[in-house]
Amino acid sequence: MTNRKTALVTGASDGIGAEFSDILAGLDYNVILVARREDKLNELSDKLNNLYDVDCTVIPADLSEPQAAQKLFDLTQDKNLEVDLLINNAGLLHNGYFTDLDLAEQERMIAVNVLALTSITHLFANIMATRGKGCILNISSLAAWMAIPNQNVYAASKAYVLSFTQALADEMLANSSGVSVTALCPGYTATKMMDNPAQGAKLRIPPTMMMSAREVAEAGIKGCLSGKSIVVPGVANKITAAVVRLFSKRLLTKLVGSFYRSKMQ
Numbered sequence: 001m002t003n004r005k006t007a008l009v010t011g012a013s014d015g016i017g018a019e020f021s022d023i024l025a026g027l028d029y030n031v032i033l034v035a036r037r038e039d040k041l042n043e044l045s046d047k048l049n050n051l052y053d054v055d056c057t058v059i060p061a062d063l064s065e066p067q068a069a070q071k072l073f074d075l076t077q078d079k080n081l082e083v084d085l086l087i088n089n090a091g092l093l094h095n096g097y098f099t100d101l102d103l104a105e106q107e108r109m110i111a112v113n114v115l116a117l118t119s120i121t122h123l124f125a126n127i128m129a130t131r132g133k134g135c136i137l138n139i140s141s142l143a144a145w146m147a148i149p150n151q152n153v154y155a156a157s158k159a160y161v162l163s164f165t166q167a168l169a170d171e172m173l174a175n176s177s178g179v180s181v182t183a184l185c186p187g188y189t190a191t192k193m194m195d196n197p198a199q200g201a202k203l204r205i206p207p208t209m210m211m212s213a214r215e216v217a218e219a220g221i222k223g224c225l226s227g228k229s230i231v232v233p234g235v236a237n238k239i240t241a242a243v244v245r246l247f248s249k250r251l252l253t254k255l256v257g258s259f260y261r262s263k264m265q
């Protein structure tokens with residue numbers, strides 16, 4: 001029996017989620033790894049177990065499916081896994097003209113980025129509040145700070161995550177729940193999300209404009225463990241988040257729209 005804390009990371013099979021899992025295992029957390037690709041999760045589980053000697057539990061799940069959040073929660077309860085730190089990181093992106101993009105894909109994006117995140121947060125926030133402690137980190141995006149033509153459902157989904165998380169952080173603090181809630185808003189980050197043929201048009205973003213997944217994950221965990229409600233990683237992203245607030249929404253949307261169209265292939 002150990003006194004180790006346990007973290008649950010969705011979207012742990014790749015990118016920022018795999019880095020969250022590695023950092024937390026390095027901080028002596030047991031980790032519950034959730035995503036669709038079981039082989040990738042098993043690979044990561046073996047690596048973390050060998051490197052850090054922590055317990056890893058692999059839960060393959062498609063979070064776009066109905067009742068996915070409840071099933072995930074029930075599985076953790078069946079396995080007696082007490083989650084101290086929840087990271088809602090799983091997410092997907094589609095670039096292109098809204099009317100051209102497949103509707104089912106857009107619905108799946110909303111199901112994962114918005115619905116699953118909300119339901120998983122509800123289920124775990126309740127049980128954390130009952131215990132009087134816990135941390136929740138929801139992955140939003142710099143995209144949340146603006147309307148983005150040609151990435152409009154994605155940006156709107158991330159605006160939801162930011163607004164929902166900021167409000168929930170205040171609620172949980174106001175009722176002295178002992179649960180801290182944080183939104184992480186990364187800018188461009190070098191993961192397969194920046195280069196995924198399954199997500200509509202490809203964006204040609206120069207590598208110099210991207211942070212590494214490790215840097216982003218480190219900033220997220222640091223901010224979450226210190227109880228911040230919003231974390232924008234990196235100086236350039238912080239400047240962008242401040243500057244976009246100086247523009248009228250109408251002008252900003254026009255500028256961002258032409259930038260995205262110039263970067264779409």
Ligand SMILES: NC(=O)c1ccc[n+]([C@@H]2O[C@H](COP(=O)([O-])OP(=O)(O)OC[C@H]3O[C@@H](n4cnc5c(N)ncnc54)[C@H](OP(=O)(O)O)[C@@H]3O)[C@@H](O)[C@H]2O)c1
Pocket residue numbers: 010011012013014015016017034035036037038040061062063064089090091092112139140141142185186187188189190191192193194213
């Ligand atoms: N990369 C960026 O520039 C950037 C910027 C701002 C915010 N973000 C946000 O950061 C988070 C992580 O993205 P990333 O860049 O690390 O992307 P990524 O490398 O594409 O990883 C996405 C993760 O989400 C999982 N996932 C996707 N659909 C899923 C589903 N239906 N059910 C369960 N898991 C699913 C994927 O695993 P499986 O395929 O195995 O299911 C994968 O582990 C996302 O929320 C994203 O919106 C990224």
